Amino acid sequence: MSSSPSSSVVAARKAIADQLADIRKDAGLSGAELSALCDWHPAKTSRIQSGKSAPSEADIRTWCTACGADDRIPDLIAASRAAESMYQEWRRRNSSGMKLAQEKAIGDYKHTRLFRIYVSNVLPGFFQTAEYATALMQSITDFQGTPNDVAAAVPARLARAQLMYTGAHRFAVLIEEGVLRTRIGSPADMAAQLRHLITLMSLPCVAIGIIPAGCPRTVWPLEAFYLFDDQRVAVETLTAKVTVLQPREITDYIRAFAGLAEMAVYGPRARALVAAAAASLE
Numbered sequence: 001m002s003s004s005p006s007s008s009v010v011a012a013r014k015a016i017a018d019q020l021a022d023i024r025k026d027a028g029l030s031g032a033e034l035s036a037l038c039d040w041h042p043a044k045t046s047r048i049q050s051g052k053s054a055p056s057e058a059d060i061r062t063w064c065t066a067c068g069a070d071d072r073i074p075d076l077i078a079a080s081r082a083a084e085s086m087y088q089e090w091r092r093r094n095s096s097g098m099k100l101a102q103e104k105a106i107g108d109y110k111h112t113r114l115f116r117i118y119v120s121n122v123l124p125g126f127f128q129t130a131e132y133a134t135a136l137m138q139s140i141t142d143f144q145g146t147p148n149d150v151a152a153a154v155p156a157r158l159a160r161a162q163l164m165y166t167g168a169h170r171f172a173v174l175i176e177e178g179v180l181r182t183r184i185g186s187p188a189d190m191a192a193q194l195r196h197l198i199t200l201m202s203l204p205c206v207a208i209g210i211i212p213a214g215c216p217r218t219v220w221p222l223e224a225f226y227l228f229d230d231q232r233v234a235v236e237t238l239t240a241k242v243t244v245l246q247p248r249e250i251t252d253y254i255r256a257f258a259g260l261a262e263m264a265v266y267g268p269r270a271r272a273l274v275a276a277a278a279a280s281l282e
Contacts, residue, residue, distance in 0.1 A: 009086045012079070012083035012086060012245075013054055014051045015079065016051075016055070017048060017049055020055065023063070023064060024049075027067035029067060031046060038066050054083070054084075055080065057077050057080065060077055060080060064076065086244075087241075087242055090241070091144050091146060091239075095146060096147060097147040097149030098137060098156075101153075102159075102160075105160070106163070109160065110167070113229055114169075114172070114229050115171045115173075115227070116173075116226075117174070118174045118257060119176065119179055120178070120221050122184060122224075125157050126171065127161075127196070128193070130158060131189035131192065132189060132190070132192075134150060134151075137150045137153055137154060164200070171205060172207045172261070173209070174208075174260050175208065176221060177213040177273055178213060183281070188281070194278035194281075197274050198274050198278075201274075207266070209270060210269075211260060212273065216263075217263065219259035222256065225253060230250060233249070
């Protein structure tokens, strides 16, 4: 697994490494003895125990069997898979196309009551028109070199919008003004997307704030992140989606969202910024 910018991922990996080290010690084996039993170089044992290398599922099985701790295998493999899911490389996530990932996302979202979303690059999937989503997902597919199933993936992404009309979901969304001026697709498609955004502002479950480009910053521009209630945060980087579960990190994102919200404008002032961006395209 690749290194992650989130300490949640690091902590999850370290917990697995510590458990494997304890299993070795409980078996009365030195690192060299375990390495011999596993038929691999002692440096590998050292890397796994220190958390520098994430063990594969086969490594976990071999390690536990060598220590006479086969009963620990299921739990450790489950923990390893959970840690891996915290850091999902986009190329790996989209290795068979985008449609399946989009369908899984809406399944995860259904259980969230309050979405707090901050975007500094593109509009959230909930708000995207078909044309905007098509242009965006096509550019992502081209960049990543993953299978092109954009035509099938777009309807799956647009299905997220249903959450704004069903259930007791609420959406607090903060958008950097630059996102409104970043053209995705043709000028006509982008103008239509912005008009759609204005329409969404009237929904009772949606609160949209625009952070003006020239406003004094108390919180610097960040990578896009999605807060799901107070339970987890999804941070979107160029190469991966990082899931943050550490309570102290979640608190930091809540604080950052609150600070960003104070800089945003709402209501008529927000609509005016969106309308101006749309008018510039026509």
